Amino acid sequence: xxxxxGYFRGGWLGVALGLCLVAPLAAADVxxxxxxxxxxxxxPEARTEVSVATDGERIFLAxxxxxxxxxxxxxPRTLFVYDPADDRWESLTELPRGVNHAGFEYxxxxxxxxxxxxxxxxxxxxxxxxxxxDADEWRQGPSLPTPRGALATAVLDGxxxxxxxxxxxxxDVGAHEAYDPQRDEWTERAALPTPRNHHRAAAIDGRIVxxxxxxxxxxxxxxxxIYLPAEDRxxxxxxxxxxxxxxxxxxxxxxxxxxxxxxFTPERRTFDxxxxxxPAEDRxxRLPAMPTARHGLDAAAVAGAIYVIAGGPEAGFxxxxxxxxxxPEE
Numbered sequence: 001x002x003x004x005x006g007y008f009r010g011g012w013l014g015v016a017l018g019l020c021l022v023a024p025l026a027a028a029d030v031x032x033x034x035x036x037x038x039x040x041x042x043x044p045e046a047r048t049e050v051s052v053a054t055d056g057e058r059i060f061l062a063x064x065x066x067x068x069x070x071x072x073x074x075x076p077r078t079l080f081v082y083d084p085a086d087d088r089w090e091s092l093t094e095l096p097r098g099v100n101h102a103g104f105e106y107x108x109x110x111x112x113x114x115x116x117x118x119x120x121x122x123x124x125x126x127x128x129x130x131x132x133x134d135a136d137e138w139r140q141g142p143s144l145p146t147p148r149g150a151l152a153t154a155v156l157d158g159x160x161x162x163x164x165x166x167x168x169x170x171x172d173v174g175a176h177e178a179y180d181p182q183r184d185e186w187t188e189r190a191a192l193p194t195p196r197n198h199h200r201a202a203a204i205d206g207r208i209v210x211x212x213x214x215x216x217x218x219x220x221x222x223x224x225x226i227y228l229p230a231e232d233r234x235x236x237x238x239x240x241x242x243x244x245x246x247x248x249x250x251x252x253x254x255x256x257x258x259x260x261x262x263x264f265t266p267e268r269r270t271f272d273x274x275x276x277x278x279p280a281e282d283r284x285x286r287l288p289a290m291p292t293a294r295h296g297l298d299a300a301a302v303a304g305a306i307y308v309i310a311g312g313p314e315a316g317f318x319x320x321x322x323x324x325x326x327x328p329e330e
Contacts, residue, residue, distance in 0.1 A: 030241045033276065033285040034329040040307065041087045042321035045076060048296035048312040049246075051104030053111060055133075058083055059300045059307055060092065060111055063099045065120060067319045075100060075119040079111075079131075082309075082323070084302045096129050096138050101198075103153030104298075105160050107181065109133055112141075112160050117149035124149045124167050128179070145186050146175040152201035154208045156229060158182075161189070163210055163227075166197040172215050176227075190232045194223045198245035202256045204279055206230075209237065209256050211277070214245035219263040221245065226279065238282045242273045246295030250306045252328065254278060257287075259308050262295035262315040270295050270315055274326065292322045 043061065050064035059082040065073035075098025078091050095113065102116025111131040118125045126147035131138050144162055151165030160179040167173050174192035179185070192210060199213025199221070208227040215221060220243030225234050244261030251257070255278055261271040272293035276285050290308060297311025306326045312318030 030275070030284050030286045033287050035274075035287050036327050036329070037288060037291050038325045038327075039291065040084075040323040040325050041082075041089060042323055043082075043310050044080060044089050044091075044321070045078070046319040046321040047076065047310045048294075048317075048319045049100045050296065050298050050310045051102050051113075051116075052298040052300050052309060053104045053106040054300035054302055055106050057085075057302060059302060059309070060104070060106065061298070061309060062095060062104050062111075062113060063102045063116060064296070064310065065100050065317075065319065068120075071317065073120050073317070074098070082307070084305065084307065084325075093131065093136065093138075096140070097127065099125070099127070101149040101151075103151055103160075103162055105153050105155050107155045107158065107160065110181075112153075112179070114153050114160065114162050115144045115148055115151060115165070122149065122170075124165070141179070142185055145177050145188070146173060148173060148175065150197035152199050152210055152213075154201040154203040156203040156206070156208055161201065161203075161208060161227075163201050163208070164192045164196050164199060164213070172197055190227070190234060193225055193234050194221070196221055196223070198247070199223075200247050200249040200258070202249045202251045204251050204256055205254070207279060209277065209279055211249060211256070211258055212240050212244055212247045212261065218243070219245050219265060224277070237279065238277070238284060240277075241275050241284050241286065242271065244271045244273070244295075246297075246311075248297045248299040248308060248311075250299040250301045250308075252301040252304070252306060254280065255328075257299065257301075257306055257326075257328075259290060259299055260294050260297050260311060262312070264315060268315045269293075270313060276328070287326070287328065290326075291324055292320065294318075294320060294322065
């Protein structure tokens with residue numbers, strides 16, 4: 001068994017066994033919402049632990065693992081772009097280095113690739129690469145102050161926020177640093193109250209919502225923490241109905257959508273749950289389940305629909321090329 005597979009199947013699982021287990025919240029307490037799923041053009045490669053970003057018209061996908069054997073993988077460098085209007089994928093460019101579990105954001109004509117794990121390993125890095133879409137050029141930006149993988153990122157008020165994740169020694173951190181493109185520098189912000197990894201962040205209504213994830217006690221965090229930039233502080237939101245890690249999020253019409261995930265305790269499984277959170281009203285709704293349960297996926301919203309892409313259909317080391325679209329109904 002490779003070190004990569006061992007991370008999922010041995011290391012984390014061994015830590016989790018015997019520790020407290022967190023069960024999902026009661027489904028009866030969460031109202032249901034409507035929506036329709038549809039299978040779309042698959043990603044050209046089956047990947048997991050990917051990162052996506054959108055400019056509002058196209059979806060960009062970078063990084064992750066590409067299967068090389070039963071228990072081994074490579075770090076693919078092809079950056080793909082998807083056009084939802086044509087339901088078509090194309091290769092756009094090559095990454096400067098292979099990464100997995102990385103942050104990936106779009107802002108003002110540029111793509112930002114933030115930290116993650118190096119190549120096909122689980123070694124946290126501080127690399128920060130910026131791709132100018134018009135010039136078709138990469139440049140190396142200032143290093144992230146805290147190297148980490150399995151972090152969460154979001155763009156708020158023109159700044160790229162890097163939140164939480166796992167640094168050297170597999171230590172979960174609450175580190176929160178923001179990059180200002182105008183000054184080309186990172187600054188420290190209020191730390192995430194609950195250090196964790198395999199969580200996700202979304203910017204909405206002038207705030208950043210950070211959902212789910214795992215720490216050294218559980219794979220199924222229900223934690224919902226919200227960052228208020230004007231006060232540089234965090235507050236708690238209504239807990240996630242179904243705790244899990246390795247999730248995807250997207251923002252659409254005042255809601256934060258949360259998809260998929262995995263756990264290893266009390267059973268080894270992936271999740272098909274699709275839920276959404278309304279920050280202004282601090283409440284959750286449950287949506288129709290994803291057609292394909294998976295973790296290590298990512299999602300983006302374009303033109304009233306959400307595209308949920310790639311990820312492993314089995315907990316741990318698994319891969320898919322799945323691209324499923326959700327059109328929520330009001």
